[in-house]
Amino acid sequence: MTATIKDVAREAKVSVASVSRALNGSGGVTPATEQRIREAATRLRYVPHGAARSLITKRTHTVGALMPDLHGEFFSELIRGIDLEARSHGLHLLVSSSHDGVDDAAAALRAMQGRVDGIVILSSPRVDAAFLDANLPEGLPTVLLNSGVKGTAHAVLNIDNFAGTYAMVRHLAGLGHKRIALVSGPKDNFDAQQREAGFRAAMAELAPNEPLRVVAGDFSEQSGYQAGLELLALKTRPQAVFAANDMMAVGCLQAFKEAGVEVPGEIALAGFDDIPIARYVTPSLSTVRVRIADLGKNAMDLLADLMDRPGVSAASVHTLGCDIVVRESCGAQRGAAAGATTKKTQRKPVR
Amino acid sequence: MTATIKDVAREAKVSVASVSRALNGSGGVTPATEQRIREAATRLRYVPHGAARSLITKRTHTVGALMPDLHGEFFSELIRGIDLEARSHGLHLLVSSSHDGVDDAAAALRAMQGRVDGIVILSSPRVDAAFLDANLPEGLPTVLLNSGVKGTAHAVLNIDNFAGTYAMVRHLAGLGHKRIALVSGPKDNFDAQQREAGFRAAMAELAPNEPLRVVAGDFSEQSGYQAGLELLALKTRPQAVFAANDMMAVGCLQAFKEAGVEVPGEIALAGFDDIPIARYVTPSLSTVRVRIADLGKNAMDLLADLMDRPGVSAASVHTLGCDIVVRESCGAQRGAAAGATTKKTQRKPVR
DNA sequence: TTGTATGCGTTATCAT
DNA sequence: ATGATAACGCATACAA
Numbered sequence: 001m002t003a004t005i006k007d008v009a010r011e012a013k014v015s016v017a018s019v020s021r022a023l024n025g026s027g028g029v030t031p032a033t034e035q036r037i038r039e040a041a042t043r044l045r046y047v048p049h050g051a052a053r054s055l056i057t058k059r060t061h062t063v064g065a066l067m068p069d070l071h072g073e074f075f076s077e078l079i080r081g082i083d084l085e086a087r088s089h090g091l092h093l094l095v096s097s098s099h100d101g102v103d104d105a106a107a108a109l110r111a112m113q114g115r116v117d118g119i120v121i122l123s124s125p126r127v128d129a130a131f132l133d134a135n136l137p138e139g140l141p142t143v144l145l146n147s148g149v150k151g152t153a154h155a156v157l158n159i160d161n162f163a164g165t166y167a168m169v170r171h172l173a174g175l176g177h178k179r180i181a182l183v184s185g186p187k188d189n190f191d192a193q194q195r196e197a198g199f200r201a202a203m204a205e206l207a208p209n210e211p212l213r214v215v216a217g218d219f220s221e222q223s224g225y226q227a228g229l230e231l232l233a234l235k236t237r238p239q240a241v242f243a244a245n246d247m248m249a250v251g252c253l254q255a256f257k258e259a260g261v262e263v264p265g266e267i268a269l270a271g272f273d274d275i276p277i278a279r280y281v282t283p284s285l286s287t288v289r290v291r292i293a294d295l296g297k298n299a300m301d302l303l304a305d306l307m308d309r310p311g312v313s314a315a316s317v318h319t320l321g322c323d324i325v326v327r328e329s330c331g332a333q334r335g336a337a338a339g340a341t342t343k344k345t346q347r348k349p350v351r
Numbered sequence: 352m353t354a355t356i357k358d359v360a361r362e363a364k365v366s367v368a369s370v371s372r373a374l375n376g377s378g379g380v381t382p383a384t385e386q387r388i389r390e391a392a393t394r395l396r397y398v399p400h401g402a403a404r405s406l407i408t409k410r411t412h413t414v415g416a417l418m419p420d421l422h423g424e425f426f427s428e429l430i431r432g433i434d435l436e437a438r439s440h441g442l443h444l445l446v447s448s449s450h451d452g453v454d455d456a457a458a459a460l461r462a463m464q465g466r467v468d469g470i471v472i473l474s475s476p477r478v479d480a481a482f483l484d485a486n487l488p489e490g491l492p493t494v495l496l497n498s499g500v501k502g503t504a505h506a507v508l509n510i511d512n513f514a515g516t517y518a519m520v521r522h523l524a525g526l527g528h529k530r531i532a533l534v535s536g537p538k539d540n541f542d543a544q545q546r547e548a549g550f551r552a553a554m555a556e557l558a559p560n561e562p563l564r565v566v567a568g569d570f571s572e573q574s575g576y577q578a579g580l581e582l583l584a585l586k587t588r589p590q591a592v593f594a595a596n597d598m599m600a601v602g603c604l605q606a607f608k609e610a611g612v613e614v615p616g617e618i619a620l621a622g623f624d625d626i627p628i629a630r631y632v633t634p635s636l637s638t639v640r641v642r643i644a645d646l647g648k649n650a651m652d653l654l655a656d657l658m659d660r661p662g663v664s665a666a667s668v669h670t671l672g673c674d675i676v677v678r679e680s681c682g683a684q685r686g687a688a689a690g691a692t693t694k695k696t697q698r699k700p701v702r
Numbered sequence: 703t704t705g706t707a708t709g710c711g712t713t714a715t716c717a718t
Numbered sequence: 719a720t721g722a723t724a725a726c727g728c729a730t731a732c733a734a
Contacts, residue, residue, distance in 0.1 A: 002488070002489065002490070004710095004711060004712090005711065005712065005713095006711080014720075014721085015720065015721045015722075016711090016712080016713095016721090016722095017713085017714085017720070017721060017722080017723090018719085018720060018721075020712070020713060020714090021713095021719095021720090024713080026713090026714095028719060028720080029719065029720080030719065030720090033719085033720085045488075047461050047464040047465075047488070048464070048465070048711080048712070049406075049464065049465035049710090049711050049712070050402075050462070050463075050464060050465040050466040051401075051402040051403075051405045051406045051411065051465050051466065051710090051711080051712095052402075052406050052465065052710070052711035052712045052713090052726090053711075053712050053713075054402045054712090054726095055400075055402045055403050055406055055710090055711080055712070055713090055725095055726045055727065055728090056711085056712050056713045056714075056725070056726050057712080057713070057726090058726085060402065061462075062445075062466075069431075070427070070431075071427060071428065071431065072424060072427055072627070073423060073424070073427070075427040075430075075431070076421070076422065076423055076424070076426040076427030076430070077422065079426075079427070079430065079446065079448065080420075080421075080422065080426070080448065080449055083446060083447070083448050083449050084449045087447075087449065087450070092445060092447065092462060092466075093445070093446050093447070094413075094443060094444070094445050094446075095430065095434060095444050095445075095446045096434070096438075096443065096444070097430065097431065097434050098431055098434050098435045098438065099438075110398050111401070111412075111443060112401075113398040113399070113400065113401060114398070114399070114400035114401040114402050114403065114727085115401040115402065115413075115443075137353070137396075137398075138353065139353070250631065276423070276627070276628055277627060277628055277631050280601065280628050280631055280632050281631050281632075281633075282632075282633045355726095355727060355728085356727065356728060356729095357727080357728095365704075365705085366704065366705045366706075367705090367727090367728080367729090368704075368705060368706080368707095368729080368730075369703085369704060369705075371728070371729055371730080372703095372704090372729090372730095375729080377729090377730090379703065379704085380703070380704080381703065381704090384703085384704085399727080399728070400726090400727050400728070402726090402727080402728095403710090403726070403727035403728045403729095404727075404728055404729080405710095405728095406709095406710050406711065406712090406726090406727080406728075406729095407709075407710050407727085407728055407729050407730080408710090408728085408729070409710080465711085
């Protein structure tokens, strides 16, 4: 904070250029003088001034993470995955979370100018293609997470919602359940859309003669509870319920419990996400596991890749596979058994 | 990323100085030319280069957050609280989490040099007073979270573990339980130490004739499970168990369930933290709630305060109160009832 | 009101 | 191998 390169130069009786060379290992400096310089540096507790360095270097060794206002496990695990991998690439992490409005996000993005070498963006309905075009500096390496935006010039990494849902529906069908209902998520949410698509595709194939039962939710526990009540009121009750996320499944479970309907005895239940709560409810919840930290790690790897070779077209689409986790709520044999259902982080370049 | 202040100056046909003045509102510029400059700036999508600006300004408008490798709710809520409050102060957040080793943390701290105006540090056994003295740049505003370090030159903000524990023990005692056992946390963990101290103080006062039953845990669910088994094996079983955190309480609960011991009928149970899982286990878990986001918010406020007036001695100790949350596991009437038990964020300057 | 010139701390270029 | 010195993009003291 206080000692600059000049101080070190004076202390070691050399020029600032030599100090820079010695400390950066650029070569061209006698072992003897390097030794002297290093000693002077530690004696003065010298640490290069990041801003000054990046001004000339054009590199901040920092990546930004832009995400909406999230609570809970998803956020922390994602950040954790990104940060861990960033460190292993020698990069730091500038986080800007908790922004809800468009202008809020835009301001955050602008503020990252000249402070980051690349950005990971977790999409939300508000942060779409138009927004990015308008606010993202040209040429800044960017990775979009869970994004529906197509045909952008950016790398996109998605959870394999479709395959995960499909696999779970197949599992339920394999247990003999044909009347499977879906509790869907918010209409404008990308994950929710894909999960519903997966559900419809699976049902069309596995139970083509069943009428589709879809009741709308919004990813909240409360909406899951409501959906649970609606489902119980149906003339012909479903044999199984697939909720588009775990929180809604938990809400359903509560509704079923209060109505005295046994799970999985009278009705099977499954969710999506594998939040920590899933294994602690009674009965424990079968679900589709998303390895969130891996999502962050892969995003960071993708970004580091883009940063390494600038100018190259970044457009590509990647997918992170999910596993299904069978617990008690869907009536199968109890156990940790998890079948890998979707290919791991398969890469499919967009044309 | 590409347009600099010079480009704007050329475009608006003025000097760079005028551009700077106009865009920073330093005054001394005709409304007409200001208008012209602003238009040129937006046309060129000009955004000031952060590094360059902070080089001359000596201000980065960024605060750092240094924390150990944490999963889950605590991390995310803390970051959320800090980030939210940072934004309202016009500050950005540079996160460095997930470091476990001392040198790892030291490197992270060094890397923040010249990139932040202040730091929030979540202490861990490894990050102690000596570490901070050695690695913290002199004069950099710093707030220590959940730290046992005394007599440092920094502001310290702690959870009121002592009072929270005391209040819960009092609640249990008020329910008629006198034989209360403690499942303690890691010996080198500051929170765990304070919670044990609170437990001992409460027992000394509320059940002075009872022998102390303390079984060691390490904050993990597994250790709680083990502790639960040990407690069941005791000649005289405790009437209530207070676990130093919720995860251990959940472990206990599992042990009790498997042993066919009813909670709260045969044994009452309480935890600490109020993690989301607490309300979803059966029976739901009574616990001491820590408002983690508030912890982050207060830390950020403290830091902003320090940053505002430099040079002033920062030494001070602050405490964030907790509430007890009564659920089913301790046998009281069901309900949300939460009594505020400890003073809110009281301020006690250290001499 | 506006422009010129200097310096922030560093790396990179070019002499020596 | 080492030292001057010019950038980097910006804010500001000073001159006009």
